[in-house]
Each structure stands twice: as C-alpha cells, then as structure tokens.
Amino acid sequence: MTLKKTLGFTLATAGLMSSALAADIRFDGFPDYDSQLEAILGGFDQHDVDMLMNEHGGHHDKLKTNLATGSGAGDVVLIDRGFVGSFINQGGFVDLTEEYAPYKDGFADYAVAQGTSADGRQYAVPVDLGPGVVYYRRDYMEDMGYDLDDVMTSWDSYIDYGRELKKHDVLLMGNAMALATAYWNFNVESGNGLYFDANGEPLVTGPRFQRAFELAKTVREEGMDANIAEWTEEWYAGFREGRFATQMSGAWLLGHLKNWMAPDTAGNWGVSNLPDNTYGTWGGSFLAIPKQSDNPEAAWDLIEYMISEDMQLAGFQNIAAFPAHTDTYDDPMFGESIDFLRGQKARLLFADIAENVEPVEPHEGDQIAESLVTTALEQVLNDGVDIDTALANAERQIKRRVR
Structure with a gap:
C-alpha cells in the first residue's frame, strides 16, 4: 500500500x-x-x-x-x-x-x-x-470554592456563576455565541429537527431559539464574555492566559488544548456535562x-x-x-x-454522553438555516437588533431559500 x-x-x-x-x-x-x-x-x-x-x-x-x-x-x-x-x-x-x-x-x-x-x-x-461538554478552569471553580454540580444545575445557575466570576475579574466564556449554539442544538423537541419540524416548516421563531438568544444576550450585555471570535489567535491566547473560565465545545477540544492551544495549562482544566444535564453532540x-x-x-x-x-x-x-x-x-x-484534566477519567463522561444523545432527523435545509440563524444571533449580540425581529427575518429568508 x-x-x-x-x-x-x-x-x-x-x-x-x-x-x-x-x-x-x-x-x-x-x-x-x-x-x-x-x-x-x-x-x-x-x-x-x-x-x-x-x-x-x-x-x-x-x-x-x-x-x-x-x-x-x-x-x-x-x-x-x-x-x-x-x-x-x-x-x-x-x-x-x-x-x-x-x-x-x-x-x-x-x-x-x-x-x-x-x-x-x-x-x-x-x-x-463530538459529545457536547463544558471545559472549565478548576482554578476558577473548586479552587475558588464553587461547587460544579451547583453551577451546572441549570442554564440560569451557569450564568449566575458568570456573574460571580465577574467580581474576580474573570470572564465566563470567550464568546456568548457558543452558549446560544449549545442551547438550540441540544434541546430539540421530540419529533423535530434542528431547524425544521416533521413537515419541513422552520422552527426558528419558536421558544427554543428565543431562549437560546436570550441566554447569549444576557451574557453579552452583562459583560460576561470576551466577545472574541473563535479559532483566532486572540481566542487561543485567552485559553493560555486564563481569561475565561469555561468553554462549551465537543469532547475533541481536549486534544487541541493539550497538544497546541494551551499545553502549559495542564492540570487547570476539568470537563463537565452541559448545564441541566443536557446531552448533545x-x-x-x-x-x-x-x-x-x-x-x-x-x-x-x-x-x-x-x-x-x-x-x-x-x-x-x-x-x-x-x-x-x-x-x-x-x-x-x-x-x-x-x-491534563487533573486526573479526571473524562472519557467515561464522553462515552456516557455519546450513548444518551437522542437522534435528530437531518433536513436538506439545515446548512442554510444554520447560517441564517447564526447571522441573526450576530445581529442581536453585535448590532442591538431585537430578538423577535432578527428571528422573524431569519425565518422569512429560510422559507425563501429552502424549497
């Protein structure tokens, strides 16, 4: 060969x-x-x-x-x-x-x-x-007296943790968009796809997307994220320098952190389920x-x-x-x-998540819808556009572009 x-x-x-x-x-x-x-x-x-x-x-x-x-x-x-x-x-x-x-x-x-x-x-x-998880800095969690289970009890308790961190001049995350993305991807209603229902009608003005946008907007407006674009040098530096305490991602982020993004931070990290014990990929x-x-x-x-x-x-x-x-x-x-994770047996957590994720039916318009919803989120977070307006505009464009 x-x-x-x-x-x-x-x-x-x-x-x-x-x-x-x-x-x-x-x-x-x-x-x-x-x-x-x-x-x-x-x-x-x-x-x-x-x-x-x-x-x-x-x-x-x-x-x-x-x-x-x-x-x-x-x-x-x-x-x-x-x-x-x-x-x-x-x-x-x-x-x-x-x-x-x-x-x-x-x-x-x-x-x-x-x-x-x-x-x-x-x-x-x-x-x-890509089992969905939260990587967190142990030096900003248990080393500062916070209880991981309490922090991850709900999406609201997770944001409350961010408010506490601000008192110590530590940011909750690099970019609030990751929070919204995790929420709308991992809280899909039974029988629905990510962006479309069983009849092919878009779901993006529904409560799942409303809630996702509201969570991210709260984090941004209260100054709990660094507003740094992911996969940029500034974002990598944020991990190396300990600028933010958590990152929602796939299990695969461990390899990046350990091998090239922030190898000198070994021992400072742990990994958890997403808030509210949410399973997703x-x-x-x-x-x-x-x-x-x-x-x-x-x-x-x-x-x-x-x-x-x-x-x-x-x-x-x-x-x-x-x-x-x-x-x-x-x-x-x-x-x-x-x-790297201070001795945590994290692969057992990854496997548990992988075995508990519920199937979500793909739709041919998913890629188009994802792009339009992401653009709507950027408008809300960066340009001050109203959530209802941004999502309604995204829905109209999805209906026009997806036949």
Whole structure:
C-alpha cells in the first residue's frame, strides 16, 4: 500500500509501504484526518490510497460542486456533521444500507440516524463523534470554592456563576455565541429537527431559539464574555492566559488544548456535562462513497477498515477523534486518568454522553438555516437588533431559500 497526500491540489508523496501498484482509490477530507490516515494505513494492504486534503470549508465547497457536476470527487469522502444532511439529499452518494447493516448496531444510534435519508437508507457512515461538554478552569471553580454540580444545575445557575466570576475579574466564556449554539442544538423537541419540524416548516421563531438568544444576550450585555471570535489567535491566547473560565465545545477540544492551544495549562482544566444535564453532540464526521467513484467496492473496503474497533481506537489516540463505534467504550483506555484534566477519567463522561444523545432527523435545509440563524444571533449580540425581529427575518429568508 502506498499513500499519496495532496494538500490544496499540490502533490506530495508519503510512502508508508513500498508498492509497484498505482493508487486505485482516493480519500478526500480535511485535517487532522491526514494524520490519522498516515498513522493507520500501514495496516491496510488491500488497495493503494491517494489522499486529497483541503481546509474544512474548502473541502466541503469542493465536494458540493463535485456532487452537483457528477465529477471530481474522491472514492471516499469525509463529511462534517453540519453538512451531511444537505449532501445526502443531493442524491450523489452510494446506498450503503446493506454493507453497513452488520455494523450499525455497534454505533451510536443518533449518529447512524444522521447518515440516513428521509426513507431510512444509509448513505453516510459515522466515523467519529463530538459529545457536547463544558471545559472549565478548576482554578476558577473548586479552587475558588464553587461547587460544579451547583453551577451546572441549570442554564440560569451557569450564568449566575458568570456573574460571580465577574467580581474576580474573570470572564465566563470567550464568546456568548457558543452558549446560544449549545442551547438550540441540544434541546430539540421530540419529533423535530434542528431547524425544521416533521413537515419541513422552520422552527426558528419558536421558544427554543428565543431562549437560546436570550441566554447569549444576557451574557453579552452583562459583560460576561470576551466577545472574541473563535479559532483566532486572540481566542487561543485567552485559553493560555486564563481569561475565561469555561468553554462549551465537543469532547475533541481536549486534544487541541493539550497538544497546541494551551499545553502549559495542564492540570487547570476539568470537563463537565452541559448545564441541566443536557446531552448533545458538537461535531462529528461521516464517510461516504460518491456515485461517481470508479471503485466503490474498494472504497467500501477502506471505510470498513476505518470503522473497525481497532482503527476507531487508533483515531482516538492519534487525533482525539471520539469513536462512533460504541463497542470500543469497554476498552481500558476509557478508564484511564487524564493528567491534563487533573486526573479526571473524562472519557467515561464522553462515552456516557455519546450513548444518551437522542437522534435528530437531518433536513436538506439545515446548512442554510444554520447560517441564517447564526447571522441573526450576530445581529442581536453585535448590532442591538431585537430578538423577535432578527428571528422573524431569519425565518422569512429560510422559507425563501429552502424549497
């Protein structure tokens, strides 16, 4: 097996094993899955693999074009959770229902559901999950006399904690938008999708979004967030310098904090359920085979390899990609103490969340709705627009753009 890696269309080769054969399947994805593939493909000797990596947004833009035109996509493609519903509804993926049937019971139910079409056919297979959690600074929690259980009793008690922190010149979070995003994503009513009900009607003017916006607005207006855009150098510096006490995110943030964002803060962190014992998923990735692939059987061989228990655990070790394969949760690794989190056995918490998240039906308009609701939230927080007005405007645009 030989692996060739292409970053942004500039070819580079990384031969993991010598072979006289040309690569016969291509994997299209985004970092850090290049690190994962480089680590695991030495054990995959069925086919040679090319790897085409683009940054997250560019990869999904390219794939959208590839599916629309019927050409240019790899044999196996990686898809972020936020895009999977709209891509499945484009109709450009191979139906994997029969191939995946022997495996699906061993995977998180909600993730399996997210990879299906409206008629229940499996077009995308979950490869990693993002259990939703709150990372918190222990030096601003128990070391200052606050009780974590009390703080996380409800969304209101969490904000009350932020008010207490202000007395010590500590901010609750980097950006209040994360609070709103967590609330509307993780409090979905039974039978509804994230943004649409069972009949395809938008939900964004309903009480879930109202409450989410109100919580974020309270945090912003009372000066409890840094109003820093996430994934910027200033945001990273906030973690290193201890400017804010908590961050709502996926379990995967641990790898970033530990490996490059704030390694010198080891021992200052812990991780918790979201307020009100809320279960939800923050991210996650899927694998699919475009119909345009010339080698769908070989492509499935690669997917089958990547979703095996051993490779799921390897992804957890290599890039902190939390396994979608729930049978891995009995591995001794999950009971290990994590020094960065002051000895907390956090993987047990991640697994508990992953096994308790309720499935949410994807809708082809989710990506459009998410963008418009996020813009509405920015208008409320940054421009002083009234919540009702912002959400009503978002609903009108959603109805116009989603047919």
